[in-house]
Amino acid sequence: MRAEAKTTGKSPADLLVLERFLPYRLSILSNRVSRAIAARYAKAFNLTIPEWRIIAVLGRRPGLTAKEVAEATEMDKVAVSRAVAKLVSAKRVSADVHDDDGRAQSLTLTPQGEALHARIAPIAIESERRLLAALSITERAQLDALVDRLLAAARQL
Amino acid sequence: MRAEAKTTGKSPADLLVLERFLPYRLSILSNRVSRAIAARYAKAFNLTIPEWRIIAVLGRRPGLTAKEVAEATEMDKVAVSRAVAKLVSAKRVSADVHDDDGRAQSLTLTPQGEALHARIAPIAIESERRLLAALSITERAQLDALVDRLLAAARQL
DNA sequence: CCGATTTAGTTTCATTTGTAACCAATGGCA
DNA sequence: TGCCATTGGTTACAAATGAAACTAAATCGG
Numbered sequence: 387m388r389a390e391a392k393t394t395g396k397s398p399a400d401l402l403v404l405e406r407f408l409p410y411r412l413s414i415l416s417n418r419v420s421r422a423i424a425a426r427y428a429k430a431f432n433l434t435i436p437e438w439r440i441i442a443v444l445g446r447r448p449g450l451t452a453k454e455v456a457e458a459t460e461m462d463k464v465a466v467s468r469a470v471a472k473l474v475s476a477k478r479v480s481a482d483v484h485d486d487d488g489r490a491q492s493l494t495l496t497p498q499g500e501a502l503h504a505r506i507a508p509i510a511i512e513s514e515r516r517l518l519a520a521l522s523i524t525e526r527a528q529l530d531a532l533v534d535r536l537l538a539a540a541r542q543l
Numbered sequence: 544m545r546a547e548a549k550t551t552g553k554s555p556a557d558l559l560v561l562e563r564f565l566p567y568r569l570s571i572l573s574n575r576v577s578r579a580i581a582a583r584y585a586k587a588f589n590l591t592i593p594e595w596r597i598i599a600v601l602g603r604r605p606g607l608t609a610k611e612v613a614e615a616t617e618m619d620k621v622a623v624s625r626a627v628a629k630l631v632s633a634k635r636v637s638a639d640v641h642d643d644d645g646r647a648q649s650l651t652l653t654p655q656g657e658a659l660h661a662r663i664a665p666i667a668i669e670s671e672r673r674l675l676a677a678l679s680i681t682e683r684a685q686l687d688a689l690v691d692r693l694l695a696a697a698r699q700l
Numbered sequence: 701c702c703g704a705t706t707t708a709g710t711t712t713c714a715t716t717t718g719t720a721a722c723c724a725a726t727g728g729c730a
Numbered sequence: 731t732g733c734c735a736t737t738g739g740t741t742a743c744a745a746a747t748g749a750a751a752c753t754a755a756a757t758c759g760g
Binding site for chain 1: 567
């Protein structure tokens, strides 16, 4: 046992235990979950996570511009641009010049994109269901509320 | 309004709302938090997140091998190898051949590494504190328990 | 209407990350 | 003892990501 002189004995190591550190745990949790889900569609459909997010958003809100997609998915515009390019060349998304802005493009799922969406959405939902199976209904509601609050708090960090 | 024939009217889009999808929200949350914290030390100390994790773990548990560090931080061994290489060349970590295995190395913080740890740990703790300030004590306990359960559940996904 | 500024999206280049192949030391075990 | 499968760690190469510069269309001020 190392002498601690007359201090409190609190060293940084006592205060910061990585395994209990919330940011670290959130990162691990998020990675585990994303990887598990992506594993179920990535190779099979040749689809990356950013691409899938765009499909998901366009499925519900067709006609968004790239900028709007970027806002809705919280991806940056470069990521959106690249993913959209791949989706368009795979004929999963069509990009038409926006009616009243020649720079912007109006993005929509093609029938193939729709079909893909229809196939993957259930897989995603099912994964979420399996994850949440570990919690009771009440706990799910708690979790939901807590995550909302943390998301808001994290925005101001 | 589009006709829905005689089905239930539930399309994948109704079921999967990205903004409410837990895996997506966890990903956003984790990114926001990690970026906010990293912003406070990354440039100032020229330290990446993986490097920081290794420092944090070695601070509490000196003498671990690269493999053990990889397990403790849930990083893969390549990431550990690279980060350790940088840390060693920056003289923040020392790597000595392990006593009873010539392949393995025993990793410890140098005095400089210790000093860095002592400076960053409080920053990290403070960030976590600020994030958790959004929650009551009870809620923090709830969150902790929920995250534990989800981490376990996610492992089996 | 014309030039200056802003905005949508793309491209380029450097860095990071992931996967697989690899090297070297170890631990059976015949 | 001497071979072979395993394990700790690194290297090499490809793909993903991020920051900044860039193009082109739109808006604003005069």
